[in-house]
Amino acid sequence: MLLFLGWALGWNEPWDARGQPALNLTHTLAQAEQSRQGGDLYRALTIYSRAARLAVWFDDWEGLLRIACGLKKSGKIQGSGVTAQTVLMQAMVAAERKRSRAGLERVADGFLSIGDFSLARAASSRIQKGWHKDATEAQDPTPKLCEDPKPST
Numbered sequence: 170m171l172l173f174l175g176w177a178l179g180w181n182e183p184w185d186a187r188g189q190p191a192l193n194l195t196h197t198l199a200q201a202e203q204s205r206q207g208g209d210l211y212r213a214l215t216i217y218s219r220a221a222r223l224a225v226w227f228d229d230w231e232g233l234l235r236i237a238c239g240l241k242k243s244g245k246i247q248g249s250g251v252t253a254q255t256v257l258m259q260a261m262v263a264a265e266r267k268r269s270r271a272g273l274e275r276v277a278d279g280f281l282s283i284g285d286f287s288l289a290r291a292a293s294s295r296i297q298k299g300w301h302k303d304a305t306e307a308q309d310p311t312p313k314l315c316e317d318p319k320p321s322t
Contacts, residue, residue, distance in 0.1 A: 194220055194232045198239060205243050213243055218251040225259050230272040233260035237279055238315040246283045253283050261292045270300040282315065 201216035217236050224232035233256050240246070240253040247254045257279045264272025273296045280289035 194224065194229070194235060197223075198235055201239055205239065210243060213239070214245060214251060217243070217245075217256075221251055221256050221259065225263065228263040228266050230260040230263040230267065230269065230276065233257070233263060234275055234279055241283060241315055247285075253279075254285060254288070257283070257285075257292075258288070261288075261295065264292075265295050268297070268300050270296050 197216060197220045201213045201220065204210075204216060205213035217239050221233065221236050223229075224236060237253040237256040237260065240251065240256060245252045257276055260279070261273065261276045264276055273292050277289045277292035280286070280292055
């Protein structure tokens with residue numbers, strides 16, 4: 170009974186060799202996108218929810234932004250349950266924990282893209298003066314929420 174309860178609560182996530190949850194959002198998000206495009210919105214939202222739990226576990230603000238994008242495409246921007254807005258709030262916390270200026274800037278852009286101007290201001294206000302973009306953030310080609318990268322000419 171206890172084993173079933175653990176599985177039902179989400180302890181059935183994949184684990185790596187060190188006993189830590191494995192994070193493979195690329196495959197998971199591809200499954201969610203395939204479900205969404207196939208019209209199975211319930212399955213897509215279930216997958217996005219599971220992916221969000223893992224991304225929060227790892228403080229993966231980039232992964233959370235990708236999940237928020239999928240939720241935005243699914244029409245789950247605000248309301249109850251897992252939504253783009255709630256996932257963006259989790260991304261804001263993760264980016265702040267990692268002291269990522271680029272992360273908070275991208276989260277603010279995400280809030281703007283869903284029309285939540287007050288949370289966009291809140292995300293921007295969390296950036297501290299001493300936080301500088303590191304080398305990987307300065308070269309980060311990742312576009313704003315749900316935008317495709319511009320082709321290089």
